[in-house]
Amino acid sequence: MAEITTAKTAGKKKEVEVFDSEEAVAVSLAKYTADLSEKFCKERGCFTVVLSGGSLIESLRKLLEPPYVDSIEWSKWHVLWVDERVVPKDHVDSNYKLAYDGFLAQVPILPGNVYAINDALSAEGAAEDYETCLKHLVNMKVIEASSVSGFPKFDLMLLGMGPDGHVASLFPGHQLCNENEKWVTCIKDSPKPPPERITFTFPVINSSAYIALVICGAAEAVAVQRALGKDQNSDVLPVQMVSPEGELKWFLDKDAASKL
Numbered sequence: 001m002a003e004i005t006t007a008k009t010a011g012k013k014k015e016v017e018v019f020d021s022e023e024a025v026a027v028s029l030a031k032y033t034a035d036l037s038e039k040f041c042k043e044r045g046c047f048t049v050v051l052s053g054g055s056l057i058e059s060l061r062k063l064l065e066p067p068y069v070d071s072i073e074w075s076k077w078h079v080l081w082v083d084e085r086v087v088p089k090d091h092v093d094s095n096y097k098l099a100y101d102g103f104l105a106q107v108p109i110l111p112g113n114v115y116a117i118n119d120a121l122s123a124e125g126a127a128e129d130y131e132t133c134l135k136h137l138v139n140m141k142v143i144e145a146s147s148v149s150g151f152p153k154f155d156l157m158l159l160g161m162g163p164d165g166h167v168a169s170l171f172p173g174h175q176l177c178n179e180n181e182k183w184v185t186c187i188k189d190s191p192k193p194p195p196e197r198i199t200f201t202f203p204v205i206n207s208s209a210y211i212a213l214v215i216c217g218a219a220e221a222v223a224v225q226r227a228l229g230k231d232q233n234s235d236v237l238p239v240q241m242v243s244p245e246g247e248l249k250w251f252l253d254k255d256a257a258s259k260l
């Protein structure tokens with residue numbers, strides 16, 4: 001049985017759900033994503049979904065099966081990345097390749113609605129180019145603009161977390177965690193290889209309507225404990241800075257939640 005904790009602070013809703021297994025996380029994540037897809041396709045005529053790299057893509061596998069594979073309005077999806085490694089799109093480290101091979105190639109999302117980074121550019125160039133792409137999509141009203149922050153407001157952001165508490169390519173103690181003007185920026189000294197990446201900034205992440213933080217495995221348990229337990233440590237982990245305008249839901253398996 002899943003354990004659920006829900007809290008509302010200053011109008012923001014945060015829910016933490018602990019599942020018995022990664023399989024149960026994947027089942028619930030598929031329903032959560034499909035329900036939001038239905039809501040936004042009905043309300044806005046499209047659905048903007050932001051992916052991260054890592055194990056998240058594997059956790060989306062239930063969307064590739066009935067009933068969701070047939071019921072989701074895939075042609076209304078617009079897919080972007082919260083972070084990407086600065087490597088060619090066919091490189092083993094590419095988040096695009098990971099998502100394409102493991103997910104996108106198996107559903108009828110329109111190729112023109114999949115926004116990969118320009119892999120012909122430098123890290124700085126790719127970040128600027130991606131920000132320009134976001135601005136265009138906001139102007140076209142594919143992506144909403146937040147009336148609170150003015151930053152792009154994605155319908156659903158799907159985030160993983162590293163054992164050190166990083167999200168996207170925003171690492172503990174790194175100055176990029178404090179970037180508050182740019183929409184997309186680059187890092188050239190990522191502690192997790194490869195070193196060059198582009199990433200959305202916290203103002204963009206936190207303007208989201210919905211964020212799912214999907215965390216499985218014992219390696220992440222200490223960071224989960226620091227973020228959700230009674231933490232005495234004054235250093236704030238990037239994952240603790242995730243605080244969307246809309247709703248935040250943590251999907252944890254019991255190993256990730258083992259220190260709570």
Ligand SMILES: O=C(O)[C@H](O)[C@@H](O)[C@H](O)[C@H](O)COP(=O)(O)O
Nearest residue numbers: 052053054055160161162167168
């Ligand atoms: O490009 C990346 O490295 C990812 O976007 C990164 O932020 C990832 O989501 C976390 O590191 C969690 O990865 P795991 O789920 O594989 O632990």
